Amino acid sequence: MKTITIILLTLSILFSCNQKQKTPDAINKLPRIAICGLAIESSTFSPAQTTEDAFHARVGDEVYTYYPFLNEDSATRKRAGYFPALRGHALPGGIVTKEAYESLMTRMLAKLEANVPYDGVFFDIHGAMNVVGMDDPEGDMILRVRDVVGEDALISTSMDLHGNVSPQLAHQSDLITCYRMAPHEDAIESKKRALTNLLDRIEPGKGRPAYKARIPVPILLPGEKTSTRIEPAKSLYAKVKPMTQKEGVLDAAIWVGYAWADEPRNHAVVMVTGDDKKQVKASAEELAQSFWDVREQFEFVAPVAKLDESLEMALQSNKKPFVISDMGDNPTAGGAGDVTWTLKQILKNAAFQKIEGPTLIYASIPGPKLVEKALKVGVGGKVNEFAGAEVDNRYAGPVKLKGIVEAIREGDKHAEVEVVVRIGSARVIVTKKRKPYHHEADFTNLKLKPREADILVVKIGYLVPELYNMRGDWIMALTPGGVDQDLERLPYKRIKRPMYPLDKDMAEPDLSARFIPLSNEQKAPVEN
Template sequence: MNKLLTLVLLFATLCSCKDKSKLNNSSAEEKPRIAIAGLGIESSTFSPARTQEEAFHARVGDSIFSRYPFFAEDAEIRNRAEWIPTFLGKALPGGVVTKEAYESMVSKTLAMLKENGPYDGLWFDIHGAMSVEGLLDAEGDLIKRIREVVGPDILISTSMDLHGNVSKELAHQSDLITCYRLAPHEDALESKARSITNLLNRLESGKGKPKYKAWIPVPILLPGEKTSTRIEPGKNLYAKIPSVESLDGVIDAAIWVGYAWADEPRNHAVVMAYGDDKEQVTQGAEKLAKHFWDVRHQFDFVAPTTTFNESLRLALQSENKPYIISDMGDNPTAGGAGDVTWTLREILGRGEFKSEDGPALIYASIPGPELIEEALKAGVGGNVKAKVGASVDDRYSPPIELDGKVTAIKKGDRDAEVEVVVKVGSVSVIVTKKRKPYHHERDFTNLNLNPRTTDILIVKIGYLVPELYDIRGGWTMALTPGGVDQDLERLGHENIKRPMFPLDAQMENPDLSARLIPLSNE
């Protein structure tokens, strides 16, 4: 009996050892389980527009992969982890997100995270400038609620736009955090891939959460049109980041310009660095913050800036085509409602454009669902007469009645849904069912318009995206009215922290020492 018992125990021990060995080998080969979630939008609190859930064009589950080339099936990043994509919503910049829309999307995100856990990590893909009714720190609220589901110990890597805002709460709940280093954001995909690679490296190495996170609020609030990295001082400021990132004991460093068109305490610039060496992390962050503050007076608009009438005068005198005018005040890529009619009214009132033989001008664009309906009935070549614009933001100019010939109709655009070109005199007005910014040459050629040969091209954006920048014959940024007015003093911030440069231009030098933020599980 004792011999039999001994054999049984020996067998059990061998099996146990074999199982443990198998478990150890399995864990060595097992890929980390990483969830994907996030909501992204820039929200102007100075616009009367409100953003609903449908504007986020949410992707759920595996459909998220198709948004990013680094998640292609044969891509390295895709194959380094077991990815669990949940809910990802990205909207055009716009007005404040309704509480109902926000809660609906958050509920869906949390439900999917609960259903598919546990996780080793989470990639938190956001913009960072989302404003929600009743909240002063939407992304801080969102990541905190995500933490309540996934727990304080998993690694979260947060990927952001440099025009986002980093509150203390967001810095605390994020283990790794970074943002773009170029404006325009030509490095967007590269930055997102960096945020994921940092997460994978910490999980695969077993190093886990970085020991130190330095956070420095910099009391500067400037629009993106003054902080482009195409020119100085932004170019040199952001060029200093790699020298900090390369320090031993530093994983990443980042500079956030912040978002100027929202009125919340978190709206200001921020510098962060994180890693395992306290001295290098803090000194690196302080170096960047000090340089940012030292060059604050050098920031200026990325292009010549003047009144709209002066912009038109320069455009009409120019021999270089196309002369591009940025209609900045209602820029939907920064959060404007996109339907302010003030600029279009000025154009149509000018005698130069009354005749078909006048200077060729393309205006992009104005929402007008009423005109769209009439244009679909009339067809290409037909005449239409209907009101456009100012259904959301009529503070500066009422709706305009367009009376002209339909020269193009296009259906199926994700944002605009339907696009129509109406010719009024020598002006080709692009009318959309829903607002849409026009960035790419194909946006025009798809409507039988040639932006390269037109005399004047007017677009509702601020600084030009690379594709338009490369074809410009001349360019001015017009100081037009709207929800993203470049005159920040005229907007009237009440809730930001003061003093704030440049609103308080003579303020004393701030405390730019690093604040060490506790780890997410502390």
């Protein structure tokens, strides 16, 4: 009896040990996911250059602040072990210096190297970065990331729809997606989709999708003509999600591309990924043909006019605020943000030269020397100093601002210091460094009341949702700058031609699907 008891006890212990070996560490090991990327939209038609500090690079756990879906209690956070390396996001601007790019990449790659191996990489970029001496920075970036993480790791690329998808980027991306709305109200949703797609392939061991179809579409249009608020972009982008619901299709995306850079990769692209070759091919070709078919229907998202006409319309309107988009120097699209041409025209206008005139808020112009003087004299003091045109003086020189300081605010992430100067009935926001004004709080923090102003002039193109919902009426002014909306007067030399609308009578393009090799196969094909 004792012998039987000992045998049973031994078997029990062995069974127990075997069960302990099948712990989550052994069987349900969480995927190891790296997070990295650099994002900026940079114009090659602007004299400005972007330096490293503009990216406000976050490293390690700081990276999580970009992603609300990765807070500590979220289901997505619990699905994997995450290793944030470096993520930088700069305001759109001029071309990035080579020194800035190399420094950021050195830091990113060192962080990635410290935690290899990985099962996957969440590669979060914009897609319209331009770097001095480089044609395809994102293609270079993903290759260097791949060199660190190896060919077995899956890379899921998340992008802005105004980015560019080169053959190299398409080749090294195992999964790829972009926003489906402009303005980008679905930005966070799209980033989460890119990460979820990655986890959904890794967890069950599916690996990289078998097929990636890429179709270059020879169209180059600005975001102000391709907003999904209106047709035809609204219906065009509405076709994307149904494609992803087909059996054998994982994701589909349409990139409008970035119009203000003169590079061969700058044009529209359609990509579809999945495991069913026939469905992937058909879906990509349908989306590409749909885009081409509506090319002549794209119009500006709002009425457009020359600046003098825009001001006259605003002065005659009784709707508050009448918003004027100063489009040519829009810093949210890559403009230098310090072109003074529009502000000079406003201050010359007799309507705004007396304090009792129509109230106008102008946002904004960089003027570090004026800001320094304002800090000395304080609120209520007088200033008389030049501002603007330190970077882009092609259209007008610095503007002399002589007025009363009505507000000063320090500590803004982008502007650093903001000053409101009253000149006649106009309030001009002067910043130490350039800053786009998107939110009502950007104004109310300066004790301004934008909803009560007669006219609100902002350096922007199509209005972001908060400004759009605030408007009484709206016009987009055709003003000069590094992101000029009149593409036909930009000196393109290197983009692929023919290109619509620059070549309106071009022949029908080849919109058949090109299958891109998987990332662990041969090198990326060269685009014809």
